[in-house]
Amino acid sequence: MLVKDDTISATAQPEPTKKVFVKSYGCQMNAYDATRMTDVLAKEGYAETQAIEDADLVVLNTCHIREHASEKVFSELGKIRVLKQERLAAGKQTKITVAGCVAQAEGAEILRREKAVDLVVGPQSYHRLPELLARTGNGAGVVDTDFPIEDKFEFLADPAPERIRSRGLTAFVTVQEGCDKFCTFCVVPYTRGAELSRPVTQILKEVERLTASGVREVTLLGQNVNGYHGEGPDGRIWSLAKLAERIAQMPSIARIRYMTSHPRDMSDDLIAAHRDLPQLMPFLHLPVQAGSDRILAEMNRKHTAADYIRLIEKVRKARPDMALSSDFIVGFPGETEAEFKETLKLVEEVTFAFSYFFKYSARPGTPAAQLAEQVSDEVKVERLARLQQLVDTQRHAFNAATLGRDVDVLFEKPGRHPGQIGGKSPWLQPVHVDGPASLIGEVAKVRIIEVGSNSLYGRLLETPQEVAS
Ligand code: 5AD
Numbered sequence: 001m002l003v004k005d006d007t008i009s010a011t012a013q014p015e016p017t018k019k020v021f022v023k024s025y026g027c028q029m030n031a032y033d034a035t036r037m038t039d040v041l042a043k044e045g046y047a048e049t050q051a052i053e054d055a056d057l058v059v060l061n062t063c064h065i066r067e068h069a070s071e072k073v074f075s076e077l078g079k080i081r082v083l084k085q086e087r088l089a090a091g092k093q094t095k096i097t098v099a100g101c102v103a104q105a106e107g108a109e110i111l112r113r114e115k116a117v118d119l120v121v122g123p124q125s126y127h128r129l130p131e132l133l134a135r136t137g138n139g140a141g142v143v144d145t146d147f148p149i150e151d152k153f154e155f156l157a158d159p160a161p162e163r164i165r166s167r168g169l170t171a172f173v174t175v176q177e178g179c180d181k182f183c184t185f186c187v188v189p190y191t192r193g194a195e196l197s198r199p200v201t202q203i204l205k206e207v208e209r210l211t212a213s214g215v216r217e218v219t220l221l222g223q224n225v226n227g228y229h230g231e232g233p234d235g236r237i238w239s240l241a242k243l244a245e246r247i248a249q250m251p252s253i254a255r256i257r258y259m260t261s262h263p264r265d266m267s268d269d270l271i272a273a274h275r276d277l278p279q280l281m282p283f284l285h286l287p288v289q290a291g292s293d294r295i296l297a298e299m300n301r302k303h304t305a306a307d308y309i310r311l312i313e314k315v316r317k318a319r320p321d322m323a324l325s326s327d328f329i330v331g332f333p334g335e336t337e338a339e340f341k342e343t344l345k346l347v348e349e350v351t352f353a354f355s356y357f358f359k360y361s362a363r364p365g366t367p368a369a370q371l372a373e374q375v376s377d378e379v380k381v382e383r384l385a386r387l388q389q390l391v392d393t394q395r396h397a398f399n400a401a402t403l404g405r406d407v408d409v410l411f412e413k414p415g416r417h418p419g420q421i422g423g424k425s426p427w428l429q430p431v432h433v434d435g436p437a438s439l440i441g442e443v444a445k446v447r448i449i450e451v452g453s454n455s456l457y458g459r460l461l462e463t464p465q466e467v468a469s
Pocket residue numbers: 065066185186187287289327328329358359360361362363
């Protein structure tokens with residue numbers, strides 16, 4: 001079995017003397033950043049706690065993508081301030097840190113509005129957390145929302161002094177950050193900055209470190225991950241396809257995934273990699289956002305509905321069992337009923353296994369927020385429900401189609417019931433079987449015998465060689 005001990009110590013590590021509580025909002029990139037913040041804080045003697053009232057340090061890892069994001073953060077901070085005062089009355093200090101995209105966007109304004117905050121740190125400065133925290137505590141708050149990002153990339157790759165925690169069998173790895181696409185509704189290009197790719201050697205170092213702690217599946221992360229163009233060890237620029245090919249050569253890596261992609265960056269070599277690399281999973285998160293060409297143009301997506309459909313045809317030709325997921329925005333300014341119906345039409349044509357749905361919300365500073373014809377919330381709610389219902393039907397049909405089929409499952413953990421183990425299909429569906437815990441960490445063939453609303457149930461068909469021997 002490949003699952004290793006909970007921790008592997010690279011060098012001596014201080015015994016935890018303090019506790020940190022991290023609350024992370026939003027995207028996978030934030031979730032990944034949160035784990036790296038706890039890694040660097042472990043080096044400073046902080047153990048993670050799930051109980052905020054026990055925390056010597058509270059980190060809010062914020063997301064700026066939705067409406068009222070900043071207001072929600074301030075209301076959360078108000079509650080944490082009360083906690084800080086209560087702890088102080090009991091003789092205990094609490095430091096409050098605001099991280100993530102709201103920190104980046106609001107900067108020093110957060111300190112002005114909420115005096116209880118000790119530190120405001122942007123997503124590109126997490127490697128400086130120990131040094132920044134050391135500067136807090138003298139009454140004045142500290143702010144670091146500096147770019148550039150290269151230092152952070154370096155830090156992500158360097159595990160040396162930290163206690164490395166295994167987080168199970170699947171892990172995220174940031175390969176690219178930032179976005180140059182400037183979709184008119186989106187704050188990401190402003191909060192995360194320009195697109196930048198990590199050098200290949202750094203990424204490989206991080207993946208090797210993860211495999212050493214038992215990881216068998218990596219999801220390569222980036223705001224525009226398929227636009228990856230990092231410097232390779234040969235001095236040339238490597239594409240995501242080439243990076244995936246190199247990672248696939250690592251014997252411990254059973255599965256590779258990536259998200260989030262942009263239709264404009266879906267290059268031929270990446271499509272070919274889906275045909276040629278068995279480790280590259282047949283699941284593609286490729287947001288289309290809307291189905292009307294006028295709305296797509298207003299969004300500055302730089303592709304039409306027909307471009308997207310043609311692209312999917314090409315992808316499915318290379319990998320016929322490819323499952324798709326998307327992000328959709330309903331009620332973009334000026335979206336008419338007829339234009340919304342074009343989104344439904346596109347969904348009917350493409351068919352999705354899964355999707356995320358958003359009501360358009362005006363983000364201050366973005367071009368779409370200036371558009372006059374905002375759609376009423378009532379209409380947005382109604383459109384959201386119709387779209388969701390359609391994709392739900394497609395999702396159920398997609399799951400139902402696996403009944404009786406034999407699928408590879410990477411087993412990740414014990415199942416809900418004794419004697420059960422659970423894992424994921426190549427298409428990210430949870431699968432449960434009766435089977436030995438020794439299979440956790442392995443890929444095995446499973447015949448699907450029952451389809452639930454959210455997960456599949458199956459019977460083991462074989463025991464992999466390395467487990468049986
Ligand atoms: N309103 C609604 N949804 C948005 N998204 C990004 N910005 C907005 C906004 N202003 C959605 C997009 C994107 C996903 C991460 O969040 O669908 O793909």
